[in-house]
Amino acid sequence: DTEVTQTPKHLVMGMTNKKSLKCEQHMGHRAMYWYKQKAKKPPELMFVYSYEKLSINESVPSRFSPECPNSSLLNLHLHALQPEDSALYLCASSQDSGLQETQYFGPGTRLLVL
Amino acid sequence: AQTVTQSQPEMSVQEAETVTLSCTYDTSESDYYLFWYKQPPSRQMILVIRQEAYKQQNATENRFSVNFQKAAKSFSLKISDSQLGDAAMYFCAYPAGGTSYGKLTFGQGTILTVHP
Numbered sequence: 001d002t003e004v005t006q007t008p009k010h011l012v013m014g015m016t017n018k019k020s021l022k023c024e025q026h027m028g029h030r031a032m033y034w035y036k037q038k039a040k041k042p043p044e045l046m047f048v049y050s051y052e053k054l055s056i057n058e059s060v061p062s063r064f065s066p067e068c069p070n071s072s073l074l075n076l077h078l079h080a081l082q083p084e085d086s087a088l089y090l091c092a093s094s095q096d097s098g099l100q101e102t103q104y105f106g107p108g109t110r111l112l113v114l
Numbered sequence: 115a116q117t118v119t120q121s122q123p124e125m126s127v128q129e130a131e132t133v134t135l136s137c138t139y140d141t142s143e144s145d146y147y148l149f150w151y152k153q154p155p156s157r158q159m160i161l162v163i164r165q166e167a168y169k170q171q172n173a174t175e176n177r178f179s180v181n182f183q184k185a186a187k188s189f190s191l192k193i194s195d196s197q198l199g200d201a202a203m204y205f206c207a208y209p210a211g212g213t214s215y216g217k218l219t220f221g222q223g224t225i226l227t228v229h230p
Binding site: 040041042043045048056088090092098099100101102103104105106107108110 | 143145146147149151156157158159160161164166203205209217218220221222223225
């Protein structure tokens with residue numbers, strides 16, 4: 001089973017709201033990722049967690065706050081977002097982080113910031 | 115900088131025909147994987163096929179196969195007997211080394227249209 005689940009599927013929020021995106025996997029993977037994807041563009045890496053510790057932060061604005069409560073769960077907390085943050089947010093996981101690891105993606109959360 | 119280049123922004127193919135999507139990459143690593151992902155309009159990124167760089171044999175998954183030329187740093191995807199369900203955006207991807215160890219670097223993508 002290579003399933004990564006994400007909730008919610010769609011999210012509309014105002015610029016003053018606080019919301020969270022959730023990602024879950026039960027494959028025993030120890031690396032989890034957040035990507036941001038604009039229409040017809042490749043995904044852009046935001047954060048990497050390896051063994052529940054933040055290992056890569058791609059200079060993401062502080063209005064995005066990741067959290068990894070346990071090895072199966074990854075959250076992305078959103079606060080005071082801008083309209084340009086509207087995008088598809090993808091979560092992925094892999095057995096470990098490295099050059100020989102395969103990342104499996106969730107279905108994504110479509111975010112619209114008004 | 116490690117880069118992945120897909121030179122075909124769009125491709126089209128007739129149903130049941132064969133199409134090849136091209137990808138080149140740049141790396142100084144010697145042992146790594148390469149990936150092709152498919153993203154239909156439904157948006158989920160699905161792994162199509164992967165190639166281990168140390169293997170000479172090209173990977174095959176049913177109708178999907180790759181032509182991997184390590185020296186040329188080329189990794190093309192061949193889709194045989196194309197089906198309507200193959201219509202999607204296809205991304206070639208490679209995991210970076212160095213300080214971004216394991217970070218997937220994607221090409222710009224190729225939109226594949228399948229005509230009935």
